[in-house]
Amino acid sequence: MKKIMVVDDEKISLMMTSHILSSAYETLSASSGAEAIEIYKKEKPDMILSDLRMPGMSGYELQQTLQKEFxxxxxxxxMTADTDEETESKGFENGAMDFIRKPFRADVLLKRVGNILQTVEKIQGLKKAAVMDPMTGLLNKASAEREISGLCKSARGALLMMDLDSFKLVNDIYGHAMGDKILIRFAEILRAVVRPIDVIGRLGGDEFIAFCQNVSEEIVIEKKSRFINKYIMEAAREFMGEDMNIPLGASIGCVFVPDEGVDFSMLHEKADKALYAVKQRGKHGYLLYTDLSADSVKDEKQNTDLANLIKVLGERNKGRGAFVLPFERFQTAYQFLSRLNINYQKEICLLLFSIKEKEHAVIPVEDALDEFIEVLGLSLRQSDLVTKNGKNQCLVILPETSVQNVAVVKERIMKKWEEADSSAMFDIKIESGKME
Structure with missing residues (x-):
């Protein structure tokens, strides 16, 4: 049951308001702003209904104090007995969600409180959708990388890159529905092996990432690896039968922070390199980046065996849709395509998308941009390239796409975007051009 705290220095008004709300909600009563603050610390109510004018601390001051502290x-x-419209206007400027004038009818009060709580639930749902991977319930790629990047700069811990071994065989033999069940169970196993203070997310496909705070010993990583591999195999046999012979498991690459640096991109690369080494050494285990010997790193860089070089250079677990790159790598790809275009004169078009929030937007533009980039990834071809440009723009390269066909691409993207939760809260401006 939702908790509503009623704050009013007039005892009769406080009792009557609490009595009306108690028919649908759990109510808490406070006769002053100071008392309301103490109750909020202990109970964390879902909503506060406060008288505006109170001695000692006004309703405005109570709201500002709570929001600053928490x-x-x-x-x-x-609630107010004032009829001055300026009072109401000031309340909304301070962030109030509604106003009700005393005296009020019971049914009107219940309706307005219900409307506020429904709005809050909708806002919370939209915020959650913008940061969560819909299948596993873990953080999505953009949100996980953003949070972990911040932790790498400020906290000690272990950055883990993980993926499932032989997962493709599950999809090929048992179908994608079974593959989805395995991914969901794998996410549950990962949740069980990390703590609430740790951050964990899905990068896409069967690739996952985690940052375990204050972990700096190999024995901890070893235990996590054994736990994960034990229970993912148990899940595989539970879902696919005891005679299932797919060598399912998990490979983990680990780098300790800040021992190996604090820059997320660099740490990600090192953990990924350790993960690749686990794959090469038989899978189903873990490796610390520090355990990669100088000789093995040197050999990897100087490997002249073409087959191995192709493995090293190739993209592991190619995803569907466009290739999303950091801006620096996107710039390198652009420069290469520009050079290539000098000789082959292929039509290469560019799109620049700018996102602007509307007045009723309830999530940051950065989260909307992340969601829009996911839409681009699903709407474009594997040969198309996507990158972020600042907080509210993304840039797309469309190789071998004529200017005439760009309109079709735009229409496909915007149609897909209209299905997204955030689309109604943001305007999209599109500019297009051609690589010369």
Missing amino acids: EETIPFMF
Whole structure:
């Protein structure tokens, strides 16, 4: 049951309002702003209904104090006997979600409170959808990398790159529905092996990432690896039968932070290199980046066996749709294609998407951009390239696409975007050009 805290220095008004709300909600009562703060610390109500004018601390001051102390948006509704429209306007400027004038009818109060709580639930749902991977419930790629990047700069711990061994065989033999069940169970296993203070996300396909805070010993990584590999095989036999013979397991590459640096891109590359080494050494295990000998790193760089070089250079677990790159790598690809175009004169088009929030947007533009990039990844070809440009723009390269066909591509993208949760809250401006 939702908790509503009623704050009013007038005892009769406080009792009557609490009585009305108690028919549908659990109510908490406070007769002053100071008392309300203490109750909020202990109970964390879902909403606060406060009288506007109170001695000592006004409703405005209570709202500002709570939001400053707890650094979160708290749903507030003010009660007042004032008829001055300026009072109401000031309340909304301070972040109130609604106003109700005394005296009020019971049914009107219940309706307005219900509307606020429904709005809050919708906002929370939209925020969650923007950062979560819909299949596994873990953080999505953009959100996980953003959070872990911040932790790498400020915390000690272990950065883990993980993927499932032989997962493709599950899809090929048992179908994608079974593959999805395995991915969901794998996510549950990963949740069980990390703590609430750790960050874990799905990068896409069967690739996952985690940052385990204050972990700096190999024995911890070894235990996690054994746990993961034991239970993913148990899950495989549970879902596919005891006679299942796919060598399913997990490979883990680990790098300790800040021992190996604090830059996320560099740490990601090192952990990925350790992960690749696990794959080469038989899978189903872990490897610390520090355990890669100088000779093996040197051999990897100087490997002249073409077959091995192709493995090293190739993209592991190619995903569907466009190739999403960091801006620096995108710039290198652009420069290469520009050179290539001098000799072969292929039509290469570019699209620049700019995202602008509308007045009723309830999520940051950065989260909307991440969601839009996921839409691009699903709407474009594997040969198309995508990158972020700042907080609200993304750039697309469309190789071998004529100017005439760009309109079709735009229409496909925008149609897919209209299905996204955030689309109604943001405007998209599109500019197009041709590589000369």
